[in-house]
Amino acid sequence: MVGMGSVNELGDYLRARRAMITPRDVGLPDGADRRVPGLRRDEVALLAGVSTDYYIRLEQGRERHPSEQVLRAIAGALRLDGAAAGHLFRLGLPVIATAAAAPTVAAELLRLMDGMRDVPAFVVGAAQDVLAANAMARELYRGFARYDNLLRMIFLDPFAREFYADWDNAARTAVGNLRASSSQFPGNERIERVVGELSVRSPAFTGLWARYEVRPRTREDKHFRHPHVGELRLHFEALAVTGAPGQHLSVYSAEPGSAGADALALLRRSAEQDSAPTGQGTPIQDTPAAEGEFRS
Structure with missing residues (x-):
């Protein structure tokens, strides 16, 4: 089950989202020899202003405490809208307790x-x-x-x-x-x-x-x-x-x-x-x- 119960849901999300952004979408050269769909990890790092090593560790789940500033930069690099960026913040920042979903109708x-x-x-x-x-x-x-x-x-x-x-x-x-x-x-x-x-x-x-x-x-x-x-x-x-x-x-x-x-x-x-x-x-x-x- 993709993204439900994953030990690295933040990494799953980042990989899925960068696969949906083409270099042309963000003003980067779109060469014919590309081996991955969408952006490479080093390209996301470049656009977000973080080191490639840091972004790789974040995506692999070896870095689990990104700052809000870093997440905002990555959201911008991946062209995330408000809802998608909000999901990124919920995955990357400390969990804030939310009310339980209501099961019955008043x-x-x-x-x-x-x-x-x-x-x-x-x-x-x-x-x-x-x-x-x-x-x-x-x-x-x-x-x-x-x-x-x-x-x-x-x-x-x-x-x-x-x-x-x-x-x-x-x-x-x-x-x-x-x-x-x-x-x-x-x-x-x-x-x-x-x-x-x-x-x-x-x-x-x-x-x-x-x-x-x-x-x-x-x-x-x-x-x-x-x-x-x-x-x-x-x-x-x-x-x-x-x-x-x-x-x-x-x-x-x-x-x-x-x-x-x-x-x-x-x-x-x-x-x-x-x-x-x-x-x-x-x-x-x-x-x-x-x-x-x-x-x-």
């Missing part, structure tokens, strides 16, 4: 989703488990065998290839988001279980996980192919639940008068026909998150 948030009758809304946890969902969200994802964990659905359910118009982007985005969550909650047992299971069962996941891209998903435009409604082009927003660390309220919406809005109206009619009498904003009680398992 009743107040469930009531809020009850009132969101025109848009799909659901709550995901740190490991991307679907913890609660309204009727619109259940209807949106109805083609999946299980509506339980977004990573499992994307990588292990064949329906995902039909549902996501751009499956490659959906997969890469989901893995980057899980990386960001694993950075925020290091050692989280549930995240490690999800990563372990997917690493065994999905080569596609393993390849993306090894890229070490840390990209929290907060907003984007999505294109779905629903088995009953057809094409849906929706805007996605993930809103952090401040009272529950690791939880996000995910909401899909569309511009009024757009084709996406018309598709949502169809989705609502379908959801109303199938909605359970218990209400819309209900916990997902039959998921692996609730049972403590991870299965397809």
Whole structure:
């Protein structure tokens, strides 16, 4: 399992990130005789203003106490954005205790989703488990065998290839988001279980996980192919639940008068026909998150 439980996770991260930067990206000559993908270790050292020997020791795990100044220089050399640089600091600097990820959804948030009758809304946890969902969200994802964990659905359910118009982007985005969550909650047992299971069962996941891209998903435009409604082009927003660390309220919406809005109206009619009498904003009680398992 790349990057989970590694004895040298900082080194793993540095190697993965420098492999994704070309000399041309940083203004260095790009010769034809290069033996490694991306930058060499001496090139990263040069760009960061540290000795090659020091950088090699850092990457090999023989230097375990870099300063914040050195990490900032390396982040700049590797062209890391805010989320990726933040992960580098968490790996390289003394660990600061973080709040544990919240496993259950507050009743107040469930009531809020009850009132969101025109848009799909659901709550995901740190490991991307679907913890609660309204009727619109259940209807949106109805083609999946299980509506339980977004990573499992994307990588292990064949329906995902039909549902996501751009499956490659959906997969890469989901893995980057899980990386960001694993950075925020290091050692989280549930995240490690999800990563372990997917690493065994999905080569596609393993390849993306090894890229070490840390990209929290907060907003984007999505294109779905629903088995009953057809094409849906929706805007996605993930809103952090401040009272529950690791939880996000995910909401899909569309511009009024757009084709996406018309598709949502169809989705609502379908959801109303199938909605359970218990209400819309209900916990997902039959998921692996609730049972403590991870299965397809």
